[in-house]
Structures are given as C-alpha cells and as structure tokens.
C-alpha cells in the first residue's frame with residue numbers, strides 16, 4: 814500500500830515537472846527573424862541549428878560536412894520515431910552538388926523542404942506546427 818502511494822506521488826511530481834519544463838522549444842516568432850510571418854531557408858537553418866542542432870551532432874568528425882555514414886548513423890538513431898519525411902528522403906536527394914557530402918546548407922534545405930508542405934519556399938505557421946511537434950517530446954527530432 815505504501816509502495817503504491819509512493820509510486821503515485823512520484824508519477825505526480827514527474828508530470829508536474831514535465832509540464833513546467835515543456836514549454837515550446839521552437840518558437841515561430843523567434844525563428845522568423847525578419848518578422849514577415851514566414852520562415853525562409855536561412856531563418857530555418859539558424860533556428861534548426863539553435864533548437865535542434867543535429868547537424869553538429871551527426872558530424873562526428875567535425876569537418877562541417879555529413880558523409881553518408883554520418884548521415885546514416887544520425888538518421889538511424891531516430892528511425893523508431895515517426896519520420897517527418899516521405900520514403901523518398903535520402904542522402905542523395907539532399908546532396909545538391911553531388912559531391913557525396915552534405916553541407917550544412919544542403920542538410921537544412923533538405924529538412925526544410927520536408928516541412929514546406931505546399932512547396933512555396935516559405936514555412937508558414939501551420940507548417941511550423943508540424944515541425945514543432947517533431948521537435949517536441951517523443952518527436953522525430955527530440956534530442
């Protein structure tokens with residue numbers, strides 16, 4: 814009986830803590846640096862780098878490029894979560910200059926395109942909402 818009560822108490826405090834600690838990590842207004850109600854590629858790269866930062870994490874040899882192996886290793890750690898990407902997402906699709914390496918720009922443009930549902934090269938607030946879900950607890954980018 815005591816044990817059950819303790820478990821409940823612990824669960825209760827864990828929920829309380831997560832409610833306090835959970836406020837949105839990705840804030841549309843913060844990412845939209847020029848305040849035009851849309852997020853362009855550059856704003857996206859800066860915001861994603863700051864709030865998610867996976868490019869640096871995946872770049873294990875710190876050469877500012879992702880090799881296929883680094884990409885696969887980084888992406889592979891996340892394949893248990895629901896992917897925001899269609900099945901056709903891949904290293905080759907994102908490697909715009911075909912040098913078999915992903916630069917930070919190529920990487921962020923690739924991710925960006927996945928969230929720009931209507932393909933108008935602006936991430937509007939509803940599209941940003943999907944990104945926020947993926948960055949949040951248990952989401953694909955939850956780090």
Ligand SMILES: [Ca+2]
Nearest residue numbers: 845849851852
């Ligand atoms: Ca903007």
Ligand SMILES: [Ca+2]
Nearest residue numbers: 872876878879
């Ligand atoms: Ca690298």
Ligand SMILES: [Ca+2]
Nearest residue numbers: 908910912914
């Ligand atoms: Ca490249």
Ligand SMILES: [Ca+2]
Nearest residue numbers: 929933935936
């Ligand atoms: Ca859009």
